[in-house]
Amino acid sequence: MTCQVEVIGKGPPLVLIHGWGMHGGVWKPLVKRLSKNYMLYIIDLPGMGHSRSVEPYHLYRLGEDVAEVIPGVSHILGWSLGGLVAQSIALSQPDRVKKLILVGSSPCFIEKPDWQDGIRRDFFLDFSLSIETDYHQTMMKFLTLQCMKAKDARQTIKLLRQSFDAKPAPSQKTLREALHILLETDLREDALKIHKPTLLIHGDRDTLAPVQAAHWMMMHLPKGVLRVISGAAHAPFLSHSEQFIESINQFLKPVENE
Numbered sequence: 001m002t003c004q005v006e007v008i009g010k011g012p013p014l015v016l017i018h019g020w021g022m023h024g025g026v027w028k029p030l031v032k033r034l035s036k037n038y039m040l041y042i043i044d045l046p047g048m049g050h051s052r053s054v055e056p057y058h059l060y061r062l063g064e065d066v067a068e069v070i071p072g073v074s075h076i077l078g079w080s081l082g083g084l085v086a087q088s089i090a091l092s093q094p095d096r097v098k099k100l101i102l103v104g105s106s107p108c109f110i111e112k113p114d115w116q117d118g119i120r121r122d123f124f125l126d127f128s129l130s131i132e133t134d135y136h137q138t139m140m141k142f143l144t145l146q147c148m149k150a151k152d153a154r155q156t157i158k159l160l161r162q163s164f165d166a167k168p169a170p171s172q173k174t175l176r177e178a179l180h181i182l183l184e185t186d187l188r189e190d191a192l193k194i195h196k197p198t199l200l201i202h203g204d205r206d207t208l209a210p211v212q213a214a215h216w217m218m219m220h221l222p223k224g225v226l227r228v229i230s231g232a233a234h235a236p237f238l239s240h241s242e243q244f245i246e247s248i249n250q251f252l253k254p255v256e257n258e
Contacts, residue, residue: 004050005069006042009035012098012252013074016042017066017082019104020178021131021139021170023049025163026079029156030237033245038252041070045085047174049167057177059185063088067096075252077101080209080234081178084185090194091187099252100198103244104206104234106213107187117213121183128179135169146235156238188220197223199251201244203232225251 006024008031018026024042027034034040046065047053054061062085070076075098078086083105090097111118131138143160147153170178198221202214211228218226227247229236237244 002046002052002054003065003069004044007039008042009038009040011036011038013071014038014040014248014252015066015070015074015076015086016040017076017078017085018043018045018048019080019082020182021048021135021175023051023164023167025049025167026143026160026235027237028159028163030241030245033241034248037249038075039071041074043069043082044167045082045178047178048170053171053174053177057174057181059084059088059181060092062181063092067093070096072096073098075099075101077103077248078105079103079237080105081182084181084187087187087190087194090196090198091190094194094196097196100194100196101201101248101251102198102214102217103201103237104203104209105200106209107191107217108185108213109182109209110184112186115186115188117210117216119208119210124179124182128175131175132172136164139164143235143238146233147238149231149233149239150241156241160238188216191217191220192222195222197251198225199247200224200226201236201247202226202228203234203236203239204228204230205233208234 016027023044044051076086083102147156150156200214202211218224229240232240
């Protein structure tokens with residue numbers, strides 16, 4: 001097993017998968033509240049945080065490695081790149097997924113001639129370059145901007161800084177390989193095959209995954225529902241945590257005969 005996982009809380013299993021260049025510490029501001037209702041499985045993706053890297057480094061290998069360290073059937077929540085990993089598990093091992101939550105994610109992050117709901121490739125490349133130059137400064141600057149709308153922004157940023165400093169930075173090789181996944185993955189045709197109930201949580205000010213991509217997924221996923229959080233950007237779980245948690249609880253609430 002390559003994925004480091006922290007297990008905390010009680011209740012039905014909820015897997016948390018972070019985004020590109022980060023680690024499980026990004027969920028720190030939410031853990032206390034979420035762990036009251038769910039058994040959290042907080043993942044460090046391969047090559048990030050305390051998890052060792054893998055070869056070859058591709059999307060479905062990441063999904064396989066996450067699947068090795070989580071319960072047999074779980075709710076799976078993925079943010080950004082983590083959303084692609086969550087989709088890959090739902091596609092390759094659907095029996096392992098009860099419900100799916102995709103946050104600031106997309107089936108295809110990069111703009112293409114037939115896909116205007118992505119962003120320019122050079123935008124990601126510029127961001128990658130800045131991270132390779134100064135990982136911690138760039139990450140904290142990015143996350144600080146995501147927290148600006150939060151009621152307790154100062155405390156949230158403090159928790160994030162502490163949690164990020166507690167784990168090693170990913171290697172430049174891992175950053176490049178994970179970026180390649182974002183640049184080259186296109187799951188639009190596969191979206192029709194995801195039959196699990198899926199909640200899409202998206203900020204209407206997201207510049208890394210335009211909200212139009214979430215609308216596209218809602219229309220094409222057989223069981224997709226969309227919650228757009230007004231005023232939120234790419235990390236609504238940091239800037240609008242109360243609305244975010246409320247959306248999760250409502251979606252995961254057990255129903256009769258389920």
